[in-house]
Amino acid sequence: MYRYILRRLLIMIPVIIGVSAVVFFLIRSIPGDPALILLGEHSSEEAVAKIREQLGLDKPKIVQFFYFLLNVAKGDFGRSFTTNEFVVIEIAKHFPATIELTVCSMIFGSIVGLVLGVTAATYRNSIIDYLTTVISVTGISMPVFWLGLMAIILFSIKLPIFPISGRLDPTITFSGRTGLIILDSLLQGNFAVFKDAIHHIFLPALCLGTIPLASIARMTRSSMLEVLNQDFIRTAKAKGLPSRKVIYTHALRNALIPVVTVMGLQFGSLLGGAVLTETIFAWPGIGRLSVEAIDARNYPVIQGCIIFFAFIFVIINLLVDILYAFIDPRIRYE
């Protein structure tokens, strides 16, 4: 197992180098001189030349890429053009908001998706089965940004139940160790902040959560249908086990492997969906940071955010593979 993990970690290196290469050459092909963007249109030629030298822009592209890779390996993506802050620090500041949102969305999508999928498979061809199919097809086809806007109109404007934007009420000041407000407030026993954070995350997480919900419900249903026809399920039923135990202990566990794969893959869609959801709900995460960086042509931040997203995605795929072995003891990695 450890050898497998090590091998997978080593395979990650060329993928990350490849990702860095794609991002580097894409960003370098953007028209316009980064030095001019940094200093402004009316700066002197000497100042521009100096900045170009400082940023290494006067060197050949391939040399620039080599230095870029070295810096990526050190976690150094340069400084933001707009705030002059290190990009890593910008990402670190925004990452907790994104992780809090995606994890809450994933929890919501997984729980509802699993319950819907299991119920649909158990009561095949019933109303709930048809309803699950409708929900999953609808969820996959729904533009998450439009769903967010509709949720705002309905639950923040017409019925003012949830706030329109942000992570906390502007009157509340709160700082925690991890930056994950929900977790930090729980750890500090500050339930007023906890309640406000849940209140703020509810709508964005609900909207973003429809992405995994649809796929998880669909995959759970088809995987459960396959397992429920197996001999061991008939045996469990014949032994007189209660149907709840047959479904949740015997069937679901065996049906989970493809569902976990879908969950892992969905995390990628969630990260992508987070870009749109964060933009709508003014959620201060990396998605919004990347959109703002593209608008401002803030190259170091664009590079940093995209490579970081890809890195997280690759790590999640690895974790999913490792998780298989825990769910299904028949899987042994050599």
Add this chain to the structure above:
Amino acid sequence: MRRLFKVFRNKAALAGLLTILFFIFIAVFAEFIAPYSPYEQNLADRLQPPSKSHLLGTDDLGRDILSRIIYGARISLAIGLISVALALGVGISAGLVSAYYGGIVDTLLMRLFDVMLAFPTILLAMAIMAALGPDLENAMIAVGIVNIPTFARIVRASALIVKEQEYVMAAQALGQSNSKIIFRHILPNIVGPITVQVTLSYGGSILNAAGLGFLGMGAQPPTPEWGAMLSQARSFIISAPWTVTFPGIAIFLSVLGFNILGDGLRDFLDPRLR
């Protein structure tokens, strides 16, 4: 082909096809169906709620939302068509070459696609858009590029199975050229999974392009693209909620049409997944 039409005995697939045909119809006959020009501004009628003269209301420049949505169908269908055609062309070529020749070509192509798949789709599209510049044509290219690995993988996986079939070996034994074997014997036998992917990717492409439009990186004003319409209408969400409601419904219905048709095709071609 006649067998393929049996898929429409599935009511959902038929509903999907009819939805798509509806959007194709309004796109083709937009000039005759749309009550107004999609670009015609009438500031005296700005932000009017749905009424008899403007069935879906007007936007902040007094343009008729229904007309813009009807013309928008052209753009969305074109985005799907061009981006899927791009992904299909490159994906089929790369997948077939990879499966048939194997070796270093296969390894290199698959690693390249691994790298592309390491990006969340919309982010890769955003990065490409950042390089190409915000524009409708560039959005089509970006969405097409992000779809290439999916097509290449599906084509490769299907072609690897077909390659081992006896009729392919017989064709090789008869000394037929590689290109003839690939295009005459392998490609026609993997059309099924490709068709399913084309349908699903068409919906996905419309969704991704609308996302780019919404972020201001796709079609630019005054183009009546649905995502861009949503983006421009965002500021009026409180005073004129209809401006954001209807373009979203159009995106949703068109994507839904392609998705349920794709699902029906997949169920038909692989009944185990039903």
